[in-house]
Amino acid sequence: MLVALLALCDWAWAPAQSQLALALDHPPGVDVGAPLRLGVTARFDRNPPRAIELSTDRDPLLEQSGGRARADFTGDEAAATFDMRASGRGTALLRQLWSRWHGPLGLMWRQRRDDVEAGIAILPDMAPTRREAAAAMSAQHFGQRRQNRRGEGGEYEALTEFRAGMSRRAIDWKHSARATRLVAREYRIERNQQLLLVIDSGRAMSEPMDGVARVDRAVAAAMQIAYAALRDGDQVGFHAFDSRPRVQLPPVSGPRAFTAIRHAAASVACSDREANHVFGLTSIAGKLGQRATLLIFTEFTDMAAAELMLGAVTPLLRKHLLLFVLQKDAELEAVAARPPHEIDDISRAVAAGALLDERRLVIARLRRMGAEVVEAPAGEAGTRAIERYLQLKQRGRV
Structure with missing residues (x-):
């Protein structure tokens, strides 16, 4: 007591x-x-x-x-x-x-x-992002490729004597006739372009590759591209969708733009819902005024989903440039190429080969429609996409 x-x-x-x-x-x-x-x-x-x-x-x-x-x-x-x-x-x-x-x-x-x-x-960790983005931009801006950066852009700058290696479309025939020699127009790369990073976070993008989900690799690659594009003077927006739009950040620029994009990317999560490309892409198109470049990280597992995606892409291509970034499935390619030892190995190889053939067919259709497609190993998607985007800017496509 x-x-x-x-x-x-x-x-x-x-x-x-x-x-x-x-x-x-x-x-x-x-x-x-x-x-x-x-x-x-x-x-x-x-x-x-x-x-x-x-x-x-x-x-x-x-x-x-x-x-x-x-x-x-x-x-x-x-x-x-x-x-x-x-x-x-x-x-x-x-x-x-x-x-x-x-x-x-x-x-x-x-x-x-x-x-x-x-x-x-x-x-996302920014140490490798800054390093890889800077390396990709250095490959485009220095050395032999530096000469291509001036002369193939979108803004007229000056006239110069035509040199070997320049595009014939750059020849100004009117001034050439007056000067009695070939004269070409020089352009500079346009800045302040609109780039929209679009990430599909649906079920197919939640599949792990080498222990890391596709959507996580896509976010890392998108951060590399955003860092490079902002350094190049462009406006960058960030969007993500699964069955409906999840993240919508309009194009931003300036010293604090990259911080805003990083915070938007942090909220992208793997989803168990099927991606609705029609809803996701049309919601983006409704918010775009001027011509923009849409860099889309996505994946398709069957022709039915791919057909819906192609239908959503068609109206966007009339005004905007679409660049699809796809991650190669090394495991599926290995199954298709592996020599068979048992009956089950043959059925696995046939199924994997059929999936790869459908994938190639969709990629070919996208290119015929006018879209750009970058297919790269998972760890190289960001670098390849940066190189392709800068090449398109140099050629005046963006």
Whole structure:
């Protein structure tokens, strides 16, 4: 009875839950793979305990989430930190925070749960993005290709003597007749063009390739292209869709544009819904005024889905330039090319070959319709797309 009485007194003497005030401090965003520190400050109105224990809920995008932290009071306040690491791209949510503390005798706990609703944007890692984008742009701007950058753009700049290697379409016949020698027009690359990065985040793009989902590789490649295009003076927008539009960021430019695109990309998640290309692409077309370049990361697994996509593409090609970026399926190609050893190997190879033939047919139809198609290994999609986009700008197609 004495122990029970002491425990009851300890519970009564402990600071009440209503006297506790918690303040949560967290960064708005962090790169994938980077460490993350979450700070919590606890304060009691009066008679604080010696220490307080804190715990958060668990989020799959944060390693070591849901751990415990202990903080001793110095005066009326105590500060605790949670050391975590961002393990995946997306938006990490911390919804609840638990706290508990002993009474003065150490026999009883008081505990409280707070709803915090803290969102942390896990952004694509920019170290490889900047490096690969800079390397792709250097290949276009320097060395032998540098001469092609002036003379094939979209804005007229000056007249010059026709040289070997220049396009015949650049010859100005009127001025050539007056000068009695061939004279060609020089152009400079147009800037302030509109580039829209469109990511299909439907079921087909959720398939993993070498342990990484296609949509994650597409986001990484899109970040490379956005970085390169903004450096080249263009406006860049970002859109994502599955069964309906999910992310819609209109074209932006300026020093803070890339940060806005990164935050938009962080909210793109794998979906179990089939992609609706008609809804996704037509919603984008309705918001475009001037001619723009749509760089579309997508995937198609059967002819029925491909037919719907081709139908949605047709009206867009009348005004805009469409550049499709497809990731090669190395595993499917390996199954189709593998020598058979059993009966099941033959059926697998035939099925894989049929899927690859349908894929080639869709790509051929897209090119006949006037769209550009880049098909590259998953790790090289961003670099190949940058090279192709800059080539199109040099030729005045963009």
